[in-house]
Amino acid sequence: MSTYILGLSAYYHDSAACLLRDGVIVTAAQEERFSRKKHDAGFPIHAIRHCLETAQISLSDLEAIAFYDKPLVKFERLLETYLGFAPSGIRSFAAAMPVWLKEKLFLKKMLRDEFKMLTGEKKPTLPPLLFGEHHESHAASAFYPSPFESAAILCMDGVGEWATTSAWHGEGHSLTPLWEIPFPHSLGLLYSAFTYYTGFKVNSGEYKVMGLAPYGQPKYVQKIYDHLLDLKPDGTFRMNMDYFNYCTGLTMTNEKFDDLFDGPPRKPETLLTQKEMDLARSIQEVTEEAMLRLSRTLHRETGTRHLCLAGGVALNCVGNGRVLRETPYEGLWIQPAAGDAGGALGAAFSAWHQFLDQERTPSPADAMRGSLLGPSFSDDEVEAYLNRIEAPYQRLSDDDLYDRVADVLASEQVVGWFQDRMEFGPRALGARSIIGDARSPKMQSVMNLKIKFRESFRPFAPSVLRERVSDYFEMDTDSPYMLLVAPVREARRTVMTEEQKELWGIELLNVPRSDIPAVTHVDYSARVQTVDEDKNPRYYRLIKAFEAKTGSGVIVNTSFNVRGEPIVCTPEDAYRCFMRTEIDVLVLGNCVLEKADQKPWVEEEDWREEFALD
Structure with a gap:
């Protein structure tokens, strides 16, 4: 019989839930993707429902529910801090204390009440509630899914309970704190x-x-x-x-x-x-x-x-x-979900390996499966939605799909790419992405100003075939989670004129830096995502098709959303974002939608008011 552990992070920012089955990740998702509220800090009720529905289990099937920090220790830190700085901070103290005294201090009861609402039962059967320390959850999220048998672990954030930086040593299935x-x-x-x-x-x-x-x-x-x-x-x-x-x-x-x-x-x-x-x-x-x-x-x-x-x-x-x-x-x-969302994952792993004392066998590729751990939608589900809203589309075979989208990208059009399971963590990795031709000098400004509606200085990341990463960048290592910046190769850089060398600051924005200008920052750097066939086969096949047509093994990848909006989760989210922006083509699974074929998009109020600026 399988052992299930639910991991939770909530009440500060980036609430999330994840589910382990016998120590293997079944699914993980942030609450913001369902609620459509950026950095949602509330109880992750939608994410929990997704976890349970994915595994087809109920709360009573869980061995444990693991929470990512210890609220009593955090309360101790708040009290000591206010006492240490008194009488300064009385306004802040007065604002913070009612919430703590009413809710957060009694988190176990609060969680039980939330689960009552989730199940609709007066006395739901709940497993033990376990509380890990904040930095322990971070350390567990970094080490346990990693490909290493042993490793040093460094956790750095704003603050957990007391720790802001902590060092750990991971060996086998043990995690030892060193200092903080x-x-x-x-x-x-x-x-x-x-x-x-x-x-x-x-x-x-x-x-x-x-x-x-x-x-x-x-x-x-x-x-x-x-x-x-x-x-x-x-x-x-x-x-x-x-x-x-x-x-x-x-x-x-x-x-x-x-x-x-x-x-x-x-x-x-x-x-x-x-x-x-x-x-x-x-x-x-x-x-x-x-x-x-x-x-x-x-x-x-x-x-x-x-x-x-x-x-x-x-x-x-x-x-x-x-x-x-x-x-x-x-x-x-x-850890690709390095912030608080990943704490849910770390809490669950800690419960499995430390509380239940289960052994660990590292995977050579890591245990995150490309961080594609969220909800997915079949082509039939996509078609049912598109037919319901009467949106014109074509459903293509895989071969025709990749060929068609590669042509669209090569013509400098922008594509909304929605495939398979949603990413866990803050980065779009080719499942909920907006993509374009990295060779296009206009792509960076078009994406920033007409699609993302954000500041013009913001750089975009390249998605590059893993086997070709060293052709473009001064690195030759896996970077599947877009968490490493590397210089663009010298041979690909564009030599600046004497006049351009005199420019500084934002004036440099419109100076092409290389033969892949859309993903080359002003200091000749790029935030690299390597794409391999094992972790993300559909995205890999698309870039291979683009390479076959153009010779280029790299494209632009940015998250499928507008400024202030969480990354899209469902086909409905994706279609709405497609129609609100100047994305040219939307690809939902094997269904392709051309903007020119769609009915005019009308909303009673300016949708830009819907999302708080980030």
């Missing part, structure tokens, strides 16, 4: 402080800061070291809290921070200046240096050949690329 850096000293919160100060949304806009960094100069690096961060040679650090407000206030930074950087935070949606670009470049360089020092220290301490990463900072793919290139590790594996 406690709140309020946090690499993630330091980066978020600059996210806030440069006018972007905390817990959402950090990747914008990373994308903006190459437009700037690192002119504030020394100021950060002199005033904000004492970074030791071993990578450990302390922050000067005189400049920050997140312990007790309602903002990330304070007036002293403003004085240090000559003015108040940039107001969201206002013009980006060279100052913001220089700040982004500076905090990015500081973060990369901390990541490198911590990784090297962990290698010296453990002697292991492999490193696993998780926590929100592990989504900093520029830093990850440097860790891969500049540290002694032979192998690097990063």
Whole structure:
């Protein structure tokens, strides 16, 4: 008889649920994909239902439900922090405490009440509720699905209960904590402080800061070291809290921070200046240096050949690329759902391997199966939906489909590509993607301004055939989860004119950098996704068909959504996004829809009001 474990993360941001059967992932999904609310923090009722329906089981069939952190320990940290800074922070304290005293402090009861609502039963039969520590869940999500028998594990995020950075050693099915850096000293919160100060949304806009960094100069690096961060040679650090407000206030930074950087935070949606670009470049360089020092220290301490990463900072793919290139590790594996959503997965794995003491046999390719772990829809289901809304389409055979879409891409049209199981984690990996021709000089601006409706500086990622990655980029390793940045090969770069060399900042945006300009950032870098036939066979076959027509084994890949919207989950989500944007062709499984054939799209209100800006 199979053993099922349900893992949950909820109530802070990026709620998610995952289901293990005998230690193997059955499915995993974020609540935002169902609720259509970006970074949804609520109880993941839709994600849980999906998990149970996929396995065709009920709650009573579960061996355990594992939650990704310990609320009582987190409450202790909040109380100690407020007491430590008193009388400062009384407004923040007054805002936070009612929620804790009414709900979060009694999380076990709250979860039981939520499950009552899910089942509709007054006394549902529930398995044991297990609570792991936040960073333990991150570490488990990084190590247990990895391909390594043993590894060092580094977790870096904003904050869990107390830990903001933690080091672990994984061996077989055991996970041993080594050391941690406690709140309020946090690499993630330091980066978020600059996210806030440069006018972007905390817990959402950090990747914008990373994308903006190459437009700037690192002119504030020394100021950060002199005033904000004492970074030791071993990578450990302390922050000067005189400049920050997140312990007790309602903002990330304070007036002293403003004085240090000559003015108040940039107001969201206002013009980006060279100052913001220089700040982004500076905090990015500081973060990369901390990541490198911590990784090297962990290698010296453990002697292991492999490193696993998780926590929100592990989504900093520029830093990850440097860790891969500049540290002694032979192998690097990063959990694709590195943030809080992945904590659900880690909690479930911890319950299986530690609570139930089950052995572990690593898979050479990792246990995430390309992170394609969410809902899927058959061609019959797709057709039923399209017929219901009377949308014109063609259903093609596989061979005709790949040939047709390759032609569409080669003609510089943009395609919405919806296939098989939805991705788990923040990246679209070829199942819920918007794709285009990487060779097109206009593709980056078209996708940003007419389809994603987002800032023009934002770079796009390449999806490249695994066997051809070294033809385009200075790397020759697997990067299936789009978590490594690598330089574009020198031979493919476009030599800048003397006039172009005089440009700086955002002026560089429209200067083609290589023969794949749509995926080459201004510093000649790219956030690489390698595509192989085993992990994503349909996406692989499409790129192979495109290669056969054009000679190019790389295309543009961005997530299938507009700015502020979660990645699409269902055919209905995909069709709606297709009609709201200037995507030319929509491919739902084997069904192909041309924009020109569709009825005019009419909505009573401006749909842009539906999604909060990120």
